[in-house]
Amino acid sequence: MSDNGTGGQPPTGDGNTGPGVPAPAPSVCPRHPDRESYVRCQRCGRPACPECQRPAPVGIQCVDCVREAARTTPGTTTVFGGRVTDGRPVVTYAIIAVCAVVYLLQRVDPGITDRFAFLPALGWTEPWRFVTAAFLHSPFTFFHILLNMFALWSLGQYLEPMLGRARFAALYLISGIGGQVAVTLLAGSPTIDGLNAGIDQSWLTSVVGASGAIFGLFGALLVLNRHLGRSSSAMYVTIAINAVFGFLYPGISWQAHLGGFVTGLACAGVIVALRSRQVRHLVWAALGGVLVLLVVITVGKYLTLPDAVRLISSRDFS
Structure with missing residues (x-):
């Protein structure tokens, strides 16, 4: 009988190669074992899939570490001064839910769109439309709301944990208002004769959708990423x-x-400029200043118009 050098004993199979030894398993996310993960949490070192990754001042942390830090460190703030949360974009989900419910109501009652859409002609007498239009969408197609809600979901799960829920909500609302302000400023300077002749129709054209607010999130993302040195x-x-x-x-x-x-x-820009601990308490006043500036610009625009144009109300469309 021949001797294979192992004393007649079969191979033990220890080591990383050889028959019967499986290849090393890929790194997977602990919260989602069906997903391979190539990014590790800077705090605990565990793999984290894209859904479980949260931006940190340095690198990426997993959602569990972010939640634990929020629980054990009272008063902890994000890199931009917002309150640290468990990483769930609650405000984003809430806005999506509101838009979805409102869209269903629009489909049931088309009058909702007429009552809450924004059009420059009604901005002076019904100023709430500057806000409500950001939660409406075209009731004639699913494409409009689906595209906007997908963009909001993609941006929100990145920006909201970075800014904090309150700052993110303010960014969305102020950007939405800013969108309607631009519509008003760029609608020309109508006259009653021009409206009756069909010349100044942009003044009578309604606008709905979260697009203005979402483009505000786009703009904010560029500024914040530049500050953090991210591409x-x-x-x-x-x-x-x-x-x-x-x-x-x-x-x-x-x-x-x-x-x-x-x-x-x-x-x-305001949030970044006031990010340091010494002055970050001023950020809400500064954001309020942006909103006040939008109001002043809008009021100035309307005051340049004839009273008959500025005071148009919904009754005039009946």
Whole structure:
């Protein structure tokens, strides 16, 4: 009988190679074992899939570590001064839910769109439309709301944990208002004769959709990523594609996109400028200042118009 050098004993099979030894398993997310993960949490070192990754001042942390830090460290703030949460984009989900419910109501009662959509002609007598239009969508197609809600979900799960829920909500609302302000400013200077002759129709054109607010999130993301030293190259392509849609397809308000984008840049600029602990308590006053500036610009625009144009109300459309 021949001797194979192991004393007549079979191979033990220890080591990393050899028959009967499985290949090393890929790294998987502990919360989602069906997903391979190539990014590890900077705090605990465990793999984290994209859904479980949360931006941190340095690198990425997993959602569990973010939640634990929020629980054990009272008063902890994000890199931009917002309150640290468990990482769930609650405000984003809430806005999506509100938009979805409102959309269903629009389908049931078309009058809701008429009562809450924004059009420059009614901005002076019914100013709530500057806000409500950001939660409405075209009731004639599913594409409008689906595209906007997907963009909101993608941006929200990144920005909301970074800014904190209150700052993110303020960014969305102020950017949405900024979109309607741009629509008003770029609608020209109508006269009653021009409206009756059909010349100043942009003054009577209604605008709905979260696009202005979402472009504000786009603008804010560029500013915040630049401050953190992160690349936004892919975002430039996304913004360009969405901007082109506004010019190529009828019925899309590029004016609201532009206004929301500029307003988002301004809000993010304020947040970054007041990020240090010594002055971050001023950020709410500064964001309020952005909102006041929008109001002043809008009031100034309306005061340049004839009373008969400025005081148009819903009754005049009946």
